[in-house]
Amino acid sequence: MALTKGDATHRDILRKALSLASEVGLGGLTLSALAERVGLSKSGLFAHVSSKENLEVLVLEEAISRFTDLVVAPALKEPRGEPRFRALISGWLSWGKAEFMPGGCVFFAAIADLDDRPGPARDRLVSSQRDWVEALATAAKVAIAEGHFRADLDPHQLAHETFALGYGHYVLLRLIGDPKTEARTNAAFERLLESARTPS
Amino acid sequence: MALTKGDATHRDILRKALSLASEVGLGGLTLSALAERVGLSKSGLFAHVSSKENLEVLVLEEAISRFTDLVVAPALKEPRGEPRFRALISGWLSWGKAEFMPGGCVFFAAIADLDDRPGPARDRLVSSQRDWVEALATAAKVAIAEGHFRADLDPHQLAHETFALGYGHYVLLRLIGDPKTEARTNAAFERLLESARTPS
Numbered sequence: 001m002a003l004t005k006g007d008a009t010h011r012d013i014l015r016k017a018l019s020l021a022s023e024v025g026l027g028g029l030t031l032s033a034l035a036e037r038v039g040l041s042k043s044g045l046f047a048h049v050s051s052k053e054n055l056e057v058l059v060l061e062e063a064i065s066r067f068t069d070l071v072v073a074p075a076l077k078e079p080r081g082e083p084r085f086r087a088l089i090s091g092w093l094s095w096g097k098a099e100f101m102p103g104g105c106v107f108f109a110a111i112a113d114l115d116d117r118p119g120p121a122r123d124r125l126v127s128s129q130r131d132w133v134e135a136l137a138t139a140a141k142v143a144i145a146e147g148h149f150r151a152d153l154d155p156h157q158l159a160h161e162t163f164a165l166g167y168g169h170y171v172l173l174r175l176i177g178d179p180k181t182e183a184r185t186n187a188a189f190e191r192l193l194e195s196a197r198t199p200s
Numbered sequence: 201m202a203l204t205k206g207d208a209t210h211r212d213i214l215r216k217a218l219s220l221a222s223e224v225g226l227g228g229l230t231l232s233a234l235a236e237r238v239g240l241s242k243s244g245l246f247a248h249v250s251s252k253e254n255l256e257v258l259v260l261e262e263a264i265s266r267f268t269d270l271v272v273a274p275a276l277k278e279p280r281g282e283p284r285f286r287a288l289i290s291g292w293l294s295w296g297k298a299e300f301m302p303g304g305c306v307f308f309a310a311i312a313d314l315d316d317r318p319g320p321a322r323d324r325l326v327s328s329q330r331d332w333v334e335a336l337a338t339a340a341k342v343a344i345a346e347g348h349f350r351a352d353l354d355p356h357q358l359a360h361e362t363f364a365l366g367y368g369h370y371v372l373l374r375l376i377g378d379p380k381t382e383a384r385t386n387a388a389f390e391r392l393l394e395s396a397r398t399p400s
Binding site: 025027028102108109113118127129131157160161163164165171176184187188191 | 225227228243277290294303304308309311312313315316325330333356359360361363364365366367368369371372374375378380381384385387388391395
């Protein structure tokens with residue numbers, strides 16, 4: 001990469017690429033569309049981004065970095081146990097509404113584009129989503145250790161169901177748009193947490 | 201449409217278009233790629249499919265028709281109540297593995313492409329997914345009426361959670377590919393059904 005971190009143009013390109021990818025998907029994110037949005041010539045953009053594939057990876061890296069800052073890091077500052085697990089869920093639900101992704105979650109947009117297109121972008125997406133499932137499972141293990149969740153709970157099962165409900169929520173919200181979607185997702189998560197909790 | 205049902209070329213075009221869309225998404229489904237796969241000239245294909253937009257709608261119609269035949273209709277032949285609800289879930293999970301969609305569920309592939317692209321294809325996708333959520337809610341209502349599910353169960357809540365778990369399952373399966381994904385999804389559905397069931 002020709003870029004040094006902290007370079008203002010670099011940050012502007014990544015910000016606008018993330019915003020554009022959220023609207024058109026990773027497949028639709030072209031160097032020419034990005035050049036236009038950034039206000040650079042195509043050759044000017046080429047000095048910063050070497051290929052469409054490189055651009056896709058850069059956008060995913062930018063999204064992963066923001067997701068870590070906005071969802072994972074704040075949750076780690078919450079008390080160990082159920083509060084931290086809840087913070088991951090609520091942070092994730094807010095993430096899909098972030099103003100820097102006007103077309104919605106870029107990971108969601110990337111999944112259908114990349115799920116059967118092998119390469120560095122798919123690898124990066126897969127590793128990020130594995131990390132996310134692992135973060136959920138780890139938070140569940142901590143909640144078991146703290147005595148908040150049942151000792152016989154399978155933390156990977158809870159992580160699976162949380163991940164599935166979250167992505168499913170996103171499909172329901174974006175596609176069907178029933179005004180009760182958010183309330184129903186919250187109720188689903190409450191039921192899930194209730195089933196995980198140590199009986200009082 | 202220039203086509204009469206039962207036309208062999210018509211059926212061959214739809215079959216190959218569905219297969220291709222499952223691999224490349226609805227966004228990537230072009231008339232030229234389809235012409236090549238069908239073995240027609242582009243102008244030959246034009247006599248059957250008037251535009252890319254028309255093609256997208258035709259592919260969705262084909263998928264909806266097959267989903268109805270393979271998932272909904274067989275479930276309606278199952279006994280009213282929990283057996284029918286279960287048949288919808290198991291039919292749905294099998295659907296994503298159908299050999300006529302080598303790249304996986306075409307609805308899944310279409311969601312990220314169409315979720316913020318208004319037009320007839322998006323309208324058709326949205327109405328199909330609304331129908332599916334409604335079919336799940338109706339099956340839940342029948343199971344309540346049969347006494348299999350609790351009288352105070354909210355059938356729309358159960359439909360929401362079923363839909364979310366199913367789509368989330370698909371993301372986990374396609375993207376992360378953990379060998380335990382299927383077992384965990386089955387466990388999640390069992391827990392969901394257990395919570396819906398009338399206590400014995």
